[in-house]
Amino acid sequence: MRYAKGRMFAGIERFGASVAIVDELGDRISYAELAQRADELALPLGSSKQLVAIEASNTANALIAYVGALRANHAVLLLKGGNAQDERIHSTFRPNYIVRQGGHIWEHLSDGLPNEINSDLAVLLSSSGSSGTPKLIRLSHENLISNAHAIAEYLEITPSDRALTTLPFFYSYGMSVVHSHLMTGASLLLDDRSVIDPDLWTRFEGQGGTSFAGVPHSFELLERTNFLANPPAGLRYVTAAGGKLAPDKVAKFACALADRNIRFFVMYGQTEASPRIAYLPPEAAITHPYSIGRAIPGGELALEDEDGRRITAPGVPGELVYRGPNVMMGYAHGRDDLSRGKDVESLRTGDLATVDKDGFFTIVGRLSRFVKLFGLRIDLDDVEQWCGARSPGSAVAGDDRGIVLATIGAPDATLGNDLAAKLVIPQDKIAVVGMAELPRLASGKVDYPRILQLRTAEILPFETGKPLAVALAELLRIPAIGPNRSFIEAGGDSLNIVSASILIEDRLGQAPPGWERMSMAELDKLVSATGKSIPVPRPGVPSDILARAVCILLVVLHHGADIALEGAAIGLLMIAGFNFGRLQAPAVMTLGPLVPACRSLRRIVPLYIGIMVLYFIAKRDVFWPNIFLYSTFTRGYDDGATVIGLYWFIETYIWLILFSCLLVAVPFVARLERERNIMLPLIVLVVALALHLLVAPTGHVRAAELRSSFYLYYVFALGWILNFGTTRQRKLLLSIVALTVLVLQPAHRFQSGMIVTTGVAMLLLWIRRVEFGSRMAAWLTARIAHSSLYIYLVHPAVFMPLLTLFGRGEMLGIPARLIGALLLTVPLSVAAGLLLHALIDWTEQVTRDIWSRRQRAHAPLPLATSLHQPGEEMAAP
Incomplete structure (x- = not known):
């Protein structure tokens, strides 16, 4: 792969009158106009290199400010704006200027020392989402340019393409969409509406859109619409990244879109790689939906064992290591780090992967403890340290569905809400569980998988209600059902099969044959594949x-x-x-x-x-x-x-x-x-x-x-x-x-x-x-x-009492006992049985609660310990 080194967005005026941006109001900005307005807006920044911040909304003003700052070789700090993490970044890195949301001029904040910023530094992005001490990723012009051209090469972006900005460009995935299109003469259609807003797709078609980028949540939402049955006219390709998209959904979207000659690219990356690392070709998405594909042009993927030895055998797991010109310069923990040059040559992703005989890589696990929620990569060790300060001895586990916080003793009533606010994620993605003592492995280490199993109904998947395994566990009155266990193995019997069947029907429209023998993972796949696009079944x-x-x-x-x-x-x-x-x-x-x-x-x-x-x-x-x-x-x-x-x-x-x-x-x-x-x-x-x-x-x-x-x-x-x-x-x-x-x-x-x-x-x-x-x-x-x-x-x-009451007589030629049975005996017997069942359920639940409280009250409490394990956090798009 060849690309011209230099500054990001240098030379874009060569595309002349071609449309670069269709802004949020529908006005069209050519490349010549974009370059002129960007350069004019950057003039007040001066000639010496400054650290400038941009609250990066999907507006023409924010984008023009970004282009101008990079063309003038200033270092740009991309921010979301309006949250506590941004304030911590401001106080730590002290940017000289800022363009705020809705603004159109640079606001002067502070004076920095001349020549204190490395000449290659182009962009700074937050590595930790919203948790922990601010730590930024330093990206050079070469990082950004090489990655933009690699993406444009495998997506085959041409000047006729127009990408809908469904993601903000303070987010590395959204940033890469901007870069790959503006560096190749294509155009951007600025918008910030939800993918399920019908007006968004009306505008997409009317303005000649050809592509859009989505995260897993985007596709969860699109499944609930008629998008797959009736995709917008003009759509040429779709990209998916920003978290793991379930294999069944990959195959579903890839197949449905391929039938309409629309290509579906699954991509993998980390912000440290500017951000794209690997991509899965559309034809392989159908045959290898579980895979992240192969390295992008100009990059190299390899697997290494704990001793750094390369693994080449198919199917053998190792840490995924990436090398390429898009690997970051390094991290920055404070303003002084901005003067440093490149100190990272390869990127150890922290993900465990395997490679198959076709050269496709598949993620099979994670080495470091981080989760990705709503596009934020959250370090669980940082979260655990923060929670430990509030509730000593706490332990934190999580996955891509939410976070579980286990405390010793009764949890602080506000802990979950405060953590949600700190991480800037919905409260229903955090469950707080009080325990007599933390579960531990034989080695004495905290048993995090066990803590994760304690998730309660407080954790919900994206707008789809309780996970099926959680709902069935509640029905069986057990803490959790593991992904490899079936309803039968979890304790299902003839006394609860009725309620479980109705629950299954509610999720799938119709209970599949043998569902009670299927694992929770298999049932979840059926639920995901069915989604909310099925017709609501008739009552039955x-x-x-x-x-x-x-x-x-x-x-x-x-x-x-x-x-x-x-x-x-x-x-x-x-x-x-x-x-x-x-x-x-x-x-x-x-x-x-x-x-x-x-x-x-x-x-x-x-x-x-x-x-x-x-x-x-x-x-x-x-x-x-x-x-x-x-x-x-x-x-x-x-x-x-x-x-x-x-x-x-x-x-x-x-x-x-x-x-x-x-x-x-x-x-x-x-x-x-x-x-x-x-x-x-x-x-x-x-x-x-x-x-x-x-x-x-x-x-x-x-x-x-x-x-x-x-x-x-x-x-x-x-x-x-x-x-x-x-x-x-x-x-x-x-x-x-x-x-x-x-x-x-x-x-x-x-x-x-x-x-x-x-x-x-x-x-x-x-x-x-x-x-x-x-x-x-x-x-x-x-x-x-x-x-x-x-x-x-x-x-x-x-x-028995009613038989005596009605006797052997008749009413209107009908035996009185038959009339009494239909009007009284049957309804009263049913009501009494339902009442007895409810009473037994209530008694059993009260007994369980009393027993649990007694167990917690008499269990020994361990000394508070620090569970934080130091280690670098890997950020991802």
Whole structure:
């Protein structure tokens, strides 16, 4: 790559009458006029080199002042303006002149000593965003010129190009857009509106725009519009930098824009490199969306190990090191440093990377502790030191979604807000967590990944609500779910699958098959890929949730009206088997049999035993099999003739869950489960059905015999195998199996039983989601399903008094008990079940809070220590 050395913007008048700038008012400024106005504005600065500051807004006046100062070889300090960090920079570096926001002349601030500024120094940019002591990056004219020409070369910028200034030029990425276009005779369309402002794109088209630059947040916003479906006319290329853009979004934008002959460049850089280091060609963005590409023209990228040895083998990580003419002169900590020459030859980026056989580099981690938020690179060690002064012993972790501050003991109520103000980032990007002691590794060092997992609902991704993992963790009442864990592994079971399914649907429009087995990272990718551009789905619920709600309502109606409406409880057992195959069986593979079983039964068993104890106290009698959960293996209390007999379902459910978890833990059975082999539930179904038929009673069938736990195991196994209906052929085969199996059950001699159970099986097999006309109906259905076991537990206490109240009479030819059940028993049972569920949730949460407070109160407090680790900070665009 060839470029002329000299001063930045020297010789731009050679482009003559060509348009250089379309300003914020729509006026056009030619290159000849730009050079003349810039030189005239710089005259008051004098001939000796000065340090001048510019509050760099996207206005013609600020840009003209910038061009003029560099053409006159003054050192320019680019500032945002109007924040505390700028004031600290002013007091430390004492600029001689300044052009403020909205101003059009140089304001004199102070007199500096002559010849105290290095002749090569061109631009000073802040390295640390807004945290810590001011530290500036010194960039020379050669740094800026070489980088501008390199960018223009790989972007193939021509004089016909016109870039929209979607980024301010105090930001190194925005600065590079200005440089690469004005140094090649192209033009700039000045604007500072959001990319989601429709008027911005109307102006873009009307003024002949051809390109724009975006940061990850820009593309998050654009996804919510019809930008990809209808990009603005005239758009030739788009660039993305300023932070990591997720690979799925890279591929999405690259593919969509390529279909319209628009090129999409992903770029990587650091302010220390003026700022561009690497770029990913548009054609590679589709095949290598996770990569930063290769070095820019004139530059060299390499990987080095801890000892500085070069790594050339593909796939081996090392620190990314860049060499090129755009590498900075060095840092400046005070005014005296401005006289220094170039003291940096290579740039150690602080990023860990690998290189593939095609020469493309991929960032895989970071060496130093910094994060990038809203274009600011923030040194976590600096933040930790600042927080430690306020709250001794604090530790700070972060990623590109936010910062987590862990304090020892109760945190200062204003700490999070004050930190947000200091860093100039939104308050919801900072979470403050009080702890009894900091989590530590075996080495005694602070466990920062663990602190990061403690992020709470206070941290939100850009305008998209709580991260899915955070929302699911709150649902499961656990601190966090790691990116590699699934809903099942985190403790999901049939008691919370309903709420989780609704949450997934809210994010994705429709719950994908097998979502409960996907890792949080995989689900997040689906959420990111879906974005907010999907149509809002019609209100509805997954089919298993509808079946569960309908079955529990039919159970209550059957008992409350005392009518022959069989099969609903059998349907609930089938759904329990279906959810076991989805949730508990996979969980046994990673957690063993007891944890999944206890998670599913920890609430139901104590409630059931409590109800039994109260019942027998009231009866002044006791039947120990009910108390110890084995009544379904005996004749039963009063042979099931009393209300206590209705609880056969709860005991059966408990035993089937417990037995099935133990079964799946058997080594050769576990092997089939890990392989997701359909033979496992098929064998269980065949064996269970054979046992059912062998012991099936003849003649008069007693209720206790029909409801024996293992007598009904085949129904549970049938629900289990329905999980494997993943193809049309399997659905047809399993439909035949289900219909055959259900006909053989003695209870299905009743027509209603046949209709309900076969209906449940077909619904689970063939219909993934059922839509409603009302969002309220969908919500109520989900709540009923979620509380189905609680409704079952309380409904006898509701319907028994009402049966006596309504008696055997009729009203308008309709049995009074049926009318009473529809109008009172069913609604009251549902309300009581929902209330009991809410009460249990509240009790559990209060218990957790009390336990946590006691743990913090009795835990020893470590001595305050300084956690700050000195080290240079790397700034990035």
